[in-house]
Amino acid sequence: MLRGLDIRDMLIIDRLELEFQPGLNALTGETGAGKSILLDSLGFVLGWRGRAELVRSGAEQGEVTAWFDLPVDHPARAVLDEAGIGAEDELILRRVNAKDGRKTAWVNDRRVSGEVLRRLSDVLVELHGQHDDRGLLNPRGHRQLLDEFAGLTEDVEALRGLWRSLAAERLKLEALNANIAAAREEEDFLRHAVAELETLEPQPGEEATLDAQRRLMQAAEKIREDITRAAEALGLQGAEGMLSDASRWLGSVADKAEGQLDDPMAAIERAMVELDAAQSGVVASLDALAFNPSDLEDTEERLFAIRALARKHNVLADDLGEFAAELRSKLAVVDGGSAELSAQERRVEAARIAYVQAAEAVRQKRTAAAKKLDQAMTMELAPLKMERAVFATKLDTSDEGPEGIDDVHFAVATNPGAPAGPLNKIASGGELSRFLLALKVCLTKSSKSGLTMIFDEIDRGVGGATADAVGRRLAELAETGQILVVTHSPQVAALAGHHWLVEKTQSTSETLSSVIPLDASDRIDEIARMLSGDKVTEAAKEAAKALME
Numbered sequence: 001m002l003r004g005l006d007i008r009d010m011l012i013i014d015r016l017e018l019e020f021q022p023g024l025n026a027l028t029g030e031t032g033a034g035k036s037i038l039l040d041s042l043g044f045v046l047g048w049r050g051r052a053e054l055v056r057s058g059a060e061q062g063e064v065t066a067w068f069d070l071p072v073d074h075p076a077r078a079v080l081d082e083a084g085i086g087a088e089d090e091l092i093l094r095r096v097n098a099k100d101g102r103k104t105a106w107v108n109d110r111r112v113s114g115e116v117l118r119r120l121s122d123v124l125v126e127l128h129g130q131h132d133d134r135g136l137l138n139p140r141g142h143r144q145l146l147d148e149f150a151g152l153t154e155d156v157e158a159l160r161g162l163w164r165s166l167a168a169e170r171l172k173l174e175a176l177n178a179n180i181a182a183a184r185e186e187e188d189f190l191r192h193a194v195a196e197l198e199t200l201e202p203q204p205g206e207e208a209t210l211d212a213q214r215r216l217m218q219a220a221e222k223i224r225e226d227i228t229r230a231a232e233a234l235g236l237q238g239a240e241g242m243l244s245d246a247s248r249w250l251g252s253v254a255d256k257a258e259g260q261l262d263d264p265m266a267a268i269e270r271a272m273v274e275l276d277a278a279q280s281g282v283v284a285s286l287d288a289l290a291f292n293p294s295d296l297e298d299t300e301e302r303l304f305a306i307r308a309l310a311r312k313h314n315v316l317a318d319d320l321g322e323f324a325a326e327l328r329s330k331l332a333v334v335d336g337g338s339a340e341l342s343a344q345e346r347r348v349e350a351a352r353i354a355y356v357q358a359a360e361a362v363r364q365k366r367t368a369a370a371k372k373l374d375q376a377m378t379m380e381l382a383p384l385k386m387e388r389a390v391f392a393t394k395l396d397t398s399d400e401g402p403e404g405i406d407d408v409h410f411a412v413a414t415n416p417g418a419p420a421g422p423l424n425k426i427a428s429g430g431e432l433s434r435f436l437l438a439l440k441v442c443l444t445k446s447s448k449s450g451l452t453m454i455f456d457e458i459d460r461g462v463g464g465a466t467a468d469a470v471g472r473r474l475a476e477l478a479e480t481g482q483i484l485v486v487t488h489s490p491q492v493a494a495l496a497g498h499h500w501l502v503e504k505t506q507s508t509s510e511t512l513s514s515v516i517p518l519d520a521s522d523r524i525d526e527i528a529r530m531l532s533g534d535k536v537t538e539a540a541k542e543a544a545k546a547l548m549e
Helices: 035-045 076-082 114-124 139-150 153-185 187-200 206-218 220-234 239-256 262-288 293-313 317-384 429-444 464-478 490-494 520-532 538-548
Strands: 002-010 013-019 023-028 061-069 090-098 103-107 110-112 125-129 390-401 404-413 452-456 482-486 498-506 511-517
Touching: 002 035, 013 035, 013 511, 023 035, 023 464, 023 490, 035 061, 035 090, 035 125, 035 452, 035 482, 076 114, 090 114, 103 114, 125 429, 139 153, 139 317, 139 404, 139 429, 153 187, 153 317, 187 293, 187 317, 206 220, 206 293, 206 317, 220 239, 220 262, 239 262, 293 317, 317 390, 317 404, 317 429, 317 464, 390 429, 429 452, 429 464, 464 482, 464 490, 490 520, 490 538, 498 520, 520 538
Parallel strands: 023 482, 023 498, 125 452, 452 482
Antiparallel strands: 002 013, 002 061, 061 090, 090 103, 103 110, 390 404, 498 511
């Protein structure tokens, strides 16, 4: 609910603060007094598109602040949460318009974009008037209005889920078809490449191993010569023979040396053990270097084949095995594509059947709800002196989509037998206002949106008993919410629970607009003025009292 509005330096308002109440709030005043400026200012702070020049002449900037009560279950909390703004029991919107046209907005002291304001406005305030293309006159929103009237919110949400599932399965089918087509285009290459790779069967790390073996074999002759010399130096003709002789000579005299040779002999024994290990390693190296001349050719042939294949496919030699697996998976798409394609087509068809069944069920509920809405409208139009008018909720088949297969729009015929057409093209100004009011009454009975509703001169062109019926419908709507009505009808103003007078004052230098809350006595005078014109008579006052009673 809108609790208050603070306007500074906007058009012909220098400073104005209003506190609104639950129920029916009426704003009255002479034409040109500034009632539309209040709506322009409220629309500005809510991010609506409106007048380009709003800053009061001579001021540096204009500013509007609006504050709302925010119950725990209010849909605005979800918008705030998505925008990363903490929700409290009071929501404060503030927007500034600089003289150069720059606009800046805050929500609960957090800087926000105009888009966030507009999303909040969708769940905070609803404007209805003869030129309102955002609300009931917009055919694009008629399906949603019918769904709310029918209580189909959960059904439509489930339908959206089935539509998303169907779309996802269709995307998978498209991707699979594309993959199969691409794989078939390169089938010959894939089969040749896979056969080539499987024949060679390269292993990770094999290139480095083969390269090391090749280099070793290329240098083997020179290495063997030096290793053989080392083997001879370590053998019986060399170190081994000399250590054996030394051990034998020392052993023959050790018992006469009084233990002096024990340590040297032990060291020689250890040296002979290490020498044996060295000899074994040298012999093993010689054995490893023994190869047939064809071994080098075989090693080089495989090494060059691996490197050539890696260059051919532009991959590292160690990645050839992984590359072969990738090619085999592509080939598997070709070989098993038909079966997988059939399986995916079955999944698409199953998803489509589930969607169509749900869409048909929603269509049946919409059809039934459309009849109920038409009946409810017939009941509402009669008191508004439009008992001969016909309201029809039209359902046409549309392309499949997230909300089903129905195109919904409201049509009217103002006289029996006349062709039905769109609300804003068939109805005249006064008729249109009454159609909109009746429709809002019917839709609001099933709505729990918590919106503040604004009716801008929706009673224009009607008077007498019809204006009284309009006022009573507005009062009925206001029983469970908040209605702001800008009106020239005394019958409507008399039914309001709260009444403000919009006045314009002029001086030699400027024109200013002000808004005055009226008490019971002032209300009688204002409603009498609305009845009689500039000259308020006692008869007019008595008539005003009668209306208020």
